[in-house]
Amino acid sequence: MKIFKIGDSKQAMCETCGSLQRATFALRDVPLSDGSGVVKSVLVGVCDQCDNVSLLPHQSTPVVQKQLLSQRKPVESRLPAHMIDILNLAALAVGGSTDFIQSLMKYYIFTLVSDQNAAKTLSRFLSSDLAKGRAEKRLSLKGRRLYDDVDTLKAITDIDNTTDLIKGVILKIHDDLLVKKKPKPLEQLKNIAAAMA
Numbered sequence: 001m002k003i004f005k006i007g008d009s010k011q012a013m014c015e016t017c018g019s020l021q022r023a024t025f026a027l028r029d030v031p032l033s034d035g036s037g038v039v040k041s042v043l044v045g046v047c048d049q050c051d052n053v054s055l056l057p058h059q060s061t062p063v064v065q066k067q068l069l070s071q072r073k074p075v076e077s078r079l080p081a082h083m084i085d086i087l088n089l090a091a092l093a094v095g096g097s098t099d100f101i102q103s104l105m106k107y108y109i110f111t112l113v114s115d116q117n118a119a120k121t122l123s124r125f126l127s128s129d130l131a132k133g134r135a136e137k138r139l140s141l142k143g144r145r146l147y148d149d150v151d152t153l154k155a156i157t158d159i160d161n162t163t164d165l166i167k168g169v170i171l172k173i174h175d176d177l178l179v180k181k182k183p184k185p186l187e188q189l190k191n192i193a194a195a196m197a
Contacts, residue, residue: 004043004057014047014054022048023055030056032067039067073147074140077166080133086170087139090177094186096193103192106143108169111185112156113149119156122168126159130174131167139166 004010004025012023023045030039030053042063045055056064091100112119125131143149150162159165176182177189 001058003059004045006043009048010045010055012045012047012055014050014052016050016052016054017047021050021054024048025057028053032064037067039064074142075146075150075162075166076141077139077163078135079137079139079163079167079170081136082130082133083167083170084137084139086130086174086178090173091193093177094189094193096189096196100193100196101139102141102143103196104173104189105139105141105166105169106146107185107189107192108173109146109149109153112169112172113152116156118172119153122153122157122165122172123159125168125171125175126164128171130171135163141166 006025006027009022009024011020013019014021014023025043026046027041028044028046030042030044031037032039043057043060044053045057046052047054087101087104088098091098091104094100094104096104112122150165153169154160154162154165157165157168159168176185
């Protein structure tokens with residue numbers, strides 16, 4: 001991989017000009033294409049013709065990724081301690097450690113958003129005895145899509161409270177992985193846990 005310095009130049013396709021132009025590398029504040037923010041002072045290739053950014057060198061990718069990660073909105077819940085125990089046991093059941101809880105929850109939230117029939121069953125778990133208990137533990141989930149997926153899941157399930165929704169997801173995990181031991185999610189999660197190990 002070639003490392004570029006400020007002042008280096010290279011031919012690049014400029015979308016603004018619609019042609020191949022010379023780009024000179026400089027530090028610029030660059031807005032993200034999805035409009036979600038600006039990456040400050042990143043090395044980019046600037047078109048010599050129109051002065052617009054035409055090139056992002058590979059070496060600048062970590063700076064952009066750092067900015068994207070900082071935008072992840074957390075989903076926070078206060079839960080009874082036994083719910084965290086359920087997540088720990090479920091992570092262990094698929095070959096993961098307690099570090100796998102984030103991935104386990106994201107997998108289930110994403111899967112439930114994709115399967116509305118399964119998502120609509122979440123509210124029935126909230127009437128179970130396991131849904132009760134004093135909230136003594138905190139669960140913080142982060143992911144770029146997670147916040148939006150939780151909002152979508154709230155709309156599908158008609159569960160307005162984030163903590164109640166998270167409880168429903170945890171109790172579905174309990175039912176699927178620890179009680180019924182459903183082969184499909186168990187196998188998929190085992191593969192994910194193995195890949196992350």
